[in-house]
Amino acid sequence: MLRYIISCSLLFSILTSSAQADSLDISPRDSTSFGERYGLRIGVDLSKPIRALLDSDYSGLEFVADYRITNKIYIAAEFGNEEKTSFEALENINDLNRVEIYNYTTSGSYIKLGIDYNTYENWYGMTNSIIFGARYAGSTFSQTLNNYTIYDSNRYWNPNNFAPGSDAPQEFTGLNATWLEFLLGIKVELFANIYLGASVRLAYLFTNTEADTFPNLWIPGFNKVNDNSKFGVGYNYSISYFIPLYRKKAKAKKNENPVEE
Amino acid sequence: MGKIKILLLVLMVVISFSACEKDDICVDGDTPLMIIRFYDNDNPSELKAVPNLRIIGLGQSSTVNTIADRTSLDSVALPLRINEVNTSFIFISDSADEDDLETGNIDTLRFDYSTQEIFISRACGYIANYDDLSETITSDSENWIQNIEIVSPLIKLQDSAHVKIYH
Numbered sequence: 001m002l003r004y005i006i007s008c009s010l011l012f013s014i015l016t017s018s019a020q021a022d023s024l025d026i027s028p029r030d031s032t033s034f035g036e037r038y039g040l041r042i043g044v045d046l047s048k049p050i051r052a053l054l055d056s057d058y059s060g061l062e063f064v065a066d067y068r069i070t071n072k073i074y075i076a077a078e079f080g081n082e083e084k085t086s087f088e089a090l091e092n093i094n095d096l097n098r099v100e101i102y103n104y105t106t107s108g109s110y111i112k113l114g115i116d117y118n119t120y121e122n123w124y125g126m127t128n129s130i131i132f133g134a135r136y137a138g139s140t141f142s143q144t145l146n147n148y149t150i151y152d153s154n155r156y157w158n159p160n161n162f163a164p165g166s167d168a169p170q171e172f173t174g175l176n177a178t179w180l181e182f183l184l185g186i187k188v189e190l191f192a193n194i195y196l197g198a199s200v201r202l203a204y205l206f207t208n209t210e211a212d213t214f215p216n217l218w219i220p221g222f223n224k225v226n227d228n229s230k231f232g233v234g235y236n237y238s239i240s241y242f243i244p245l246y247r248k249k250a251k252a253k254k255n256e257n258p259v260e261e
Numbered sequence: 262m263g264k265i266k267i268l269l270l271v272l273m274v275v276i277s278f279s280a281c282e283k284d285d286i287c288v289d290g291d292t293p294l295m296i297i298r299f300y301d302n303d304n305p306s307e308l309k310a311v312p313n314l315r316i317i318g319l320g321q322s323s324t325v326n327t328i329a330d331r332t333s334l335d336s337v338a339l340p341l342r343i344n345e346v347n348t349s350f351i352f353i354s355d356s357a358d359e360d361d362l363e364t365g366n367i368d369t370l371r372f373d374y375s376t377q378e379i380f381i382s383r384a385c386g387y388i389a390n391y392d393d394l395s396e397t398i399t400s401d402s403e404n405w406i407q408n409i410e411i412v413s414p415l416i417k418l419q420d421s422a423h424v425k426i427y428h
Binding site for chain 1: 269287290291292294318321323325326327340341342343344348378379380381382383384385386387388389
């Protein structure tokens with residue numbers, strides 16, 4: 001639900017502000033130089049700090065960057081750091097009486113490198129994007145098992161609770177994972193050189209180095225790891241600043257719209 | 262901007278659905294019970310049921326919850342204490358009450374073991390397996406249990422007997 005509210009509010013802010021950008025952008029920006037603008041765009045993911053404010057079990061920060069190399073192709077990267085405490089509880093029990101069977105904290109950094117392909121045909125002077133992208137990503141992290149109980153469906157010796165496991169937190173370090181990520185996203189120029197972006201991502205886990213006694217259940221940058229599948233999902237909402245470096249003319253298109261008889 | 266608005270709507274739908282997850286219910290494993298089978302001491306390959314068997318965990322006030330109390334059984338499954346290194350059970354053969362006094366033959370068995378904690382799955386978390394199982398019988402004037410054999414010192418599966426008791 002929270003995610004839905006954030007989606008809505010960000011959506012409306014994009015829609016209303018992009019309408020303003022349209023009406024302001026009547027005349028070409030630069031009358032002496034023609035061509036597409038090339039440069040570096042750097043920014044930060046807005047969703048992670050907001051989530052950290054609302055959820056005390058989470059903290060995270062992600063920087064995003066892309067560099068335009070051709071008319072449609074950008075080299076893109078994200079890097080960040082996340083820490084999340086998660087628990088697993090028995091089903092069919094409400095929040096007040098929930099029976100936690102284990103509780104763990106994952107903490108680590110990740111980097112994602114790849115390309116963005118812009119499929120959006122802009123009017124002259126505009127640089128909005130609808131993006132298909134791919135990333136190769138890696139994360140190094142540690143997991144701490146804070147506390148756990150031993151699952152046992154027989155209730156003879158422990159009628160009210162599961163037998164507790166060790167109380168001392170166990171830390172598993174030196175964990176790492178790599179994955180491939182495919183993304184669908186947009187970037188909209190809100191004001192001059194300020195872009196708001198959003199993306200959804202589908203990731204496929206490639207390698208996963210786990211501790212012997214506790215698997216990687218959550219990976220920074222990848223999010224939840226499923227038992228029976230190597231796929232993960234993610235998203236981000238970024239705000240970025242474009243640093244224009246140079247202009248280059250778009251190639252003339254040959255017979256893009258052949259006249260029909 | 263029409264194309265972008267449509268894409269935004271698609272994104273929103275995807276994101277709202279990605280928040281839904283399959284329920285995690287533990288079906289992948291459980292802490293195993295110790296399986297005991299009762300054999301005839303005179304004919305060690307033959308199973309022999311114990312008449313009116315009653316089993317009580319030492320320190321508990323109720324009989325074990327895995328068998329029907331005071332029935333004739335040749336096979337029982339008993340829960341062990343996960344946090345301890347041993348569990349004792351009181352085995353009563355021919356169990357009956359007379360003026361609130363037990364008239365059956367009472368034998369006490371202690372099982373010693375080591376516990377291994379094993380992570381099974383996201384939904385189940387940890388379960389226990391037991392290893393290095395050994396037994397000690399408290400001898401009295403007339404033990405109905407004649408002999409005990411540990412078949413499998415590792416208690417991981419429940420498909421065959423871990424302990425054979427001859428009587």
